[in-house]
Amino acid sequence: MTSSNEKASDENVEYTPPPKKTYPDEKGELWGHDLYPERRGSKKSSVMKTLLMKEGDENIGKYHCEKKVYTCLKKHPVVKLMMGALRASGCPIDIRRHITCEVCDKSVTGGYDPELNQIVVCQNTAKIEGIIGSVLSHEMIHMFDYCRNNLDFKNLDHLACTEVRAANLTYCSFMSAFIDGDASWFNLRKRHQECVKRRALLSVLAARGVTPDEAKAAVDRVFERCYNDMEPVGRRIRSSTDDMQKALFEGSLFGYDL
Numbered sequence: 271m272t273s274s275n276e277k278a279s280d281e282n283v284e285y286t287p288p289p290k291k292t293y294p295d296e297k298g299e300l301w302g303h304d305l306y307p308e309r310r311g312s313k314k315s316s317v318m319k320t321l322l323m324k325e326g327d328e329n330i331g332k333y334h335c336e337k338k339v340y341t342c343l344k345k346h347p348v349v350k351l352m353m354g355a356l357r358a359s360g361c362p363i364d365i366r367r368h369i370t371c372e373v374c375d376k377s378v379t380g381g382y383d384p385e386l387n388q389i390v391v392c393q394n395t396a397k398i399e400g401i402i403g404s405v406l407s408h409e410m411i412h413m414f415d416y417c418r419n420n421l422d423f424k425n426l427d428h429l430a431c432t433e434v435r436a437a438n439l440t441y442c443s444f445m446s447a448f449i450d451g452d453a454s455w456f457n458l459r460k461r462h463q464e465c466v467k468r469r470a471l472l473s474v475l476a477a478r479g480v481t482p483d484e485a486k487a488a489v490d491r492v493f494e495r496c497y498n499d500m501e502p503v504g505r506r507i508r509s510s511t512d513d514m515q516k517a518l519f520e521g522s523l524f525g526y527d528l
């Protein structure tokens with residue numbers, strides 16, 4: 271399975287070996303992980319499941335998820351900024367084609383599938399609008415990098431770089447912890463960098479069958495360069511501030527028509 275997968279939560283997560291690899295790439299090599307049971311038509315509806323009304327639950331879950339995705343596309347400032355940036359970069363998002371709600375492995379909330387150029391929102395784990403907004407922003411960074419840089423997700427450094435950028439511009443910046451308390455600017459910066467490193471490491475581990483040491487080495491190799499590459503958001507967004515609105519406003523100045 272060729273995607274980068276996001277961990278549902280990184281607090282106190284122990285590294286566990288990734289699940290069995292099931293999808294061979296064009297060279298017949300097995301890499302990446304099958305965390306999306308519905309992907310590539312591998313899901314088969316069973317009589318048992320239908321009898322137990324599970325299929326119906328899944329359809330209702332999909333409907334609710336799609337409604338919330340739509341609201342995020344209309345309202346979430348960073349999601350809107352990313353939509354504009356993708357359009358301006360020649361990779362406009364068609365909601366029906368590029369975003370899909372699916373049932374996923376419980377350990378992830380979303381993913382980006384570069385083969386299909388599709389964002390997966392996990393309807394069973396990403397249920398509230400706030401989380402769906404974060405998933406969409408994060409995966410849209412991967413989509414933007416794929417569009418802009420012709421990213422090769424099989425190259426570990428490329429993967430590490432786009433995960434550093436996504437953690438930097440979304441998850442670690444949305445967390446209010448970084449503006450709370452009496453932390454000095456230096457401590458704040460250090461904590462933010464640690465958050466990005468940890469988050470990127472977990473994402474790389476979730477997406478690829480590499481050891482923690484290999485993943486950490488890749489994140490360290492690309493960190494300096496990719497942490498400071500803030501296109502197209504342009505700033506590290508702090509929650510509870512008007513940074514999101516500022517980024518959205520500046521996006522229009524830089525030609526990302528929104």
Ligand SMILES: [Zn+2]
Pocket residue numbers: 274275276408412432433436473
């Ligand atoms: Zn990611």
